[in-house]
Amino acid sequence: MLPWKRVLRPLAALLLTAAAVAVPATSAQASGAPSSGWNDYSCKPSAAHPRPVVLVHGTLGNSVDNWLGLAPYLKVRGYCVFSLDYGRLEGVPFFHGLGPIEESAAELRDFVDKVLAATGAAETDVVGHSQGGMMPRWYLRFLGGAAKVNALVGIAPSNHGTDMNGFTNLLPYFPGAADLLSKHTPALADQVVGSDFLKRLNAGGDTVPGVRYTVIATRYDEVVTSWRNQYLSGPDVRNVLLQDLCPVDLSEHVAIGLADRIAFHEVANALDPGRAVPTTCASAFS
Numbered sequence: 001m002l003p004w005k006r007v008l009r010p011l012a013a014l015l016l017t018a019a020a021v022a023v024p025a026t027s028a029q030a031s032g033a034p035s036s037g038w039n040d041y042s043c044k045p046s047a048a049h050p051r052p053v054v055l056v057h058g059t060l061g062n063s064v065d066n067w068l069g070l071a072p073y074l075k076v077r078g079y080c081v082f083s084l085d086y087g088r089l090e091g092v093p094f095f096h097g098l099g100p101i102e103e104s105a106a107e108l109r110d111f112v113d114k115v116l117a118a119t120g121a122a123e124t125d126v127v128g129h130s131q132g133g134m135m136p137r138w139y140l141r142f143l144g145g146a147a148k149v150n151a152l153v154g155i156a157p158s159n160h161g162t163d164m165n166g167f168t169n170l171l172p173y174f175p176g177a178a179d180l181l182s183k184h185t186p187a188l189a190d191q192v193v194g195s196d197f198l199k200r201l202n203a204g205g206d207t208v209p210g211v212r213y214t215v216i217a218t219r220y221d222e223v224v225t226s227w228r229n230q231y232l233s234g235p236d237v238r239n240v241l242l243q244d245l246c247p248v249d250l251s252e253h254v255a256i257g258l259a260d261r262i263a264f265h266e267v268a269n270a271l272d273p274g275r276a277v278p279t280t281c282a283s284a285f286s
Contacts, residue, residue, distance in 0.1 A: 038067070038071040038082060045080050045121050051121055051124050052115050054082050054083070054126045055081065055083040055084075055127050056083075056128035057128075057132050059130055059191070061132070065258075066083075066129055068258070069259045074271075084111040086111075100186040101186070102138060106143060109139050112124055123149060124149055124150070126152050128153070129155045129257030130158060130223065132154075133152070146211055153216070154216070156218060156223070156227075156256050156257060159215070159232055163193045163225055206234045206237070207237060214238045214266075215239045216256070217240070218241070218251050218252060222252055222253055223252075224253060242262065246283070249262055
């Protein structure tokens with residue numbers, strides 16, 4: 001393939017995604033989280049796991065599909081588990097996390113309040129994939145979340161943005177492309193390296209006092225690039241590279257959040273560090 005085709009094809013795909021969601025659908029059908037298993041509002045946290053876990057999906061995800069692996073994994077280990085849909089655009093069913101991230105953080109705030117009221121817990125733990133691992137930091141910093149969240153676990157989070165392997169650097173060369181992203185898919189524009197949103201989020205440091213942070217990244221991430229942009233700096237931060245836990249794990253951006261039991265094992269360790277068991281390749285079978 002000619003070099004210019006390798007450059008233009010991914011950029012075209014990015015722009016087509018924005019254009020596609022801008023076209024109204026004939027009917028909108030919001031995805032609903034399961035009414036049994038997880039999102040069970042009668043669940044009461046145990047002494048062993050006193051905090052409910054809130055799962056926050058990524059861009060173009062939803063409260064069900066993103067968590068078909070991790071939610072049951074945590075539920076069977078005794079956690080009360082909840083997930084929400086956020087960042088929904090009118091006329092776009094199933095594919096969420098596309099609205100302005102500041103507004104999505106307010107939706108998370110309201111959902112956490114709902115979970116805490118139902119469970120009677122004083123705090124929750126938050127686990128998010130991709131945008132869902134970064135967006136809660138706005139809630140923690142600006143919307144009072146630090147008083148209600150004990151730990152934030154980000155799986156391949158877009159903490160310091162993505163350049164999509166350098167393709168976003170080409171946006172200025174395509175008149176109107178950046179405006180198209182900002183208008184029709186605000187969350188995509190917010191996650192580009194150097195965006196105004198990320199500058200405000202990360203000004204003054206990556207963390208807030210009183211919250212434990214864990215980042216689980218994969219060397220093979222092709223969406224949040226460079227993968228080192230996922231890492232956080234500050235007190236109470238643990239940055240983990242999946243391949244340091246299991247060198248033969250080839251999971252990329254999607255797989256690490258949807259189906260990687262090695263990553264899931266490390267999530268469980270982050271939620272309960274007092275009972276943590278070292279994560280290895282064998283954790284895929286535990």
